[in-house]
Amino acid sequence: MRVERVVPILTVPDLRRAMREHEEVLGLRTIMDLGWIVTLGDDAGHQLSLMTRDASAPVNPDVSVFVDDVDAALERARAAGVEIVHPLTREPWGVTRFFYRGHDGRVVNVGTHTAA
Numbered sequence: 001m002r003v004e005r006v007v008p009i010l011t012v013p014d015l016r017r018a019m020r021e022h023e024e025v026l027g028l029r030t031i032m033d034l035g036w037i038v039t040l041g042d043d044a045g046h047q048l049s050l051m052t053r054d055a056s057a058p059v060n061p062d063v064s065v066f067v068d069d070v071d072a073a074l075e076r077a078r079a080a081g082v083e084i085v086h087p088l089t090r091e092p093w094g095v096t097r098f099f100y101r102g103h104d105g106r107v108v109n110v111g112t113h114t115a116a
Contacts, residue, residue: 001072007039008063009049009109018050034093059087061099061109070096070112077110090114 012018022028028040028048036055041047054060054112067073074088077100085107086099097111 001067001069003065005056005066007047007049009061009063011060012050013054013073022048044103045102056091057099058088059085059107061107064109064111066111070110073110074098
């Protein structure tokens with residue numbers, strides 16, 4: 001399994017306001033907008049996601065880690081004994097993912113892009 005991208009996620013009460021602030025301050029632009037999560041980025045590949053409430057999971061993640069083999073990542077998470085808080089799910093927006101909670105309480109969204 002190889003990590004391909006890591007994107008921090010900020011939970012915000014007002015998505016549009018947060019988007020404007022980060023666009024103005026950091027010079028990032030919107031590269032994905034699903035209405036409940038927005039990812040801002042630049043030409044160098046730096047990204048920041050902003051979220052109100054996850055569309056299908058019971059908790060909001062703190063970070064997204066995209067991998068080349070999400071099944072292998074899930075096996076590793078189970079072997080490590082971390083709590084799986086959102087099962088492996090093929091989401092309608094083109095991502096297959098699961099969430100785990102680390103022993104520090106942080107929630108990590110592990111996913112890979114798949115056909116929608």
